[in-house]
Amino acid sequence: MEFIFIIAILLMSVVIHEVAHGYAALWLGDPTAKLQGRLTLNPLKHLDLVGSFIVPVLAYILGNFIIGWAKPVQYNPYNFKKFHKWGDGIVAFCGPLTNVFIAVFFSILLRSFDLSVAAFDIISFTIMINIILAYFNLIPLPPLDGSKVLFTILPGRFNAIRLFLERYAFISLVIFILFLWQWFIPLVYGTYSILTGFRFVF
Numbered sequence: 001m002e003f004i005f006i007i008a009i010l011l012m013s014v015v016i017h018e019v020a021h022g023y024a025a026l027w028l029g030d031p032t033a034k035l036q037g038r039l040t041l042n043p044l045k046h047l048d049l050v051g052s053f054i055v056p057v058l059a060y061i062l063g064n065f066i067i068g069w070a071k072p073v074q075y076n077p078y079n080f081k082k083f084h085k086w087g088d089g090i091v092a093f094c095g096p097l098t099n100v101f102i103a104v105f106f107s108i109l110l111r112s113f114d115l116s117v118a119a120f121d122i123i124s125f126t127i128m129i130n131i132i133l134a135y136f137n138l139i140p141l142p143p144l145d146g147s148k149v150l151f152t153i154l155p156g157r158f159n160a161i162r163l164f165l166e167r168y169a170f171i172s173l174v175i176f177i178l179f180l181w182q183w184f185i186p187l188v189y190g191t192y193s194i195l196t197g198f199r200f201v202f
Contacts, residue, residue, distance in 0.1 A: 002121075006066055009126050010056055013099060013133055014070040015046045020098035021073040024091045029081030033073045046070040066129060067136060072143070089152030092145040099134040103127045107195035128200055131191050135184055141176060142169035 019041060022033030033039055051069035059067050080087040106126045140150040142165050151162050165172060192200045
């Protein structure tokens with residue numbers, strides 16, 4: 001039952017993440033996501049077989065943690081009517097930023113109300129999952145949002161770095177998850193403790 005709740009929280013969190021990308025692109029002037037019906041919280045419009053089901057289940061079974069993603073929202077930067085120079089970075093950053101807002105909102109609930117054990121656990125997992133999604137997506141490796149933010153900020157003379165990271169994106173991401181993600185775990189748990197005032201127990 002706990003696993004089902006965790007998967008449900010993850011799915012809704014990644015859906016909201018993708019919807020945020022779509023609304024950011026729409027605000028900048030691109031209606032692609034709207035025309036594709038992606039500006040909705042209906043999970044069926046966003047779920048990806050691998051990222052929304054297979055990866056979360058395997059991560060939970062093999063590593064006792066949860067990570068996943070939804071089908072990326074498409075957008076056309078040539079339609080941006082404002083901030084077009086920074087458009088890719090703005091659209092990318094709005095996804096993780098939304099996960100931060102979710103984590104902060106539920107942290108306020110956790111601190112403000114005397115909750116039952118079940119409600120406390122659900123809200124606690126919601127906070128933790130959104131913290132993980134925010135940090136994970138801000139890693140500056142393609143195809144994660146952090147890479148788009150980085151490439152938007154970097155001057156054109158660093159384009160060779162972009163090409164290199166894009167060419168070896170899958171390998172780089174796998175290496176990071178297997179060998180470097182463990183260094184992010186204290187940051188994730190520390191952020192949870194700061195937001196909630198509690199120590200997270202899985």
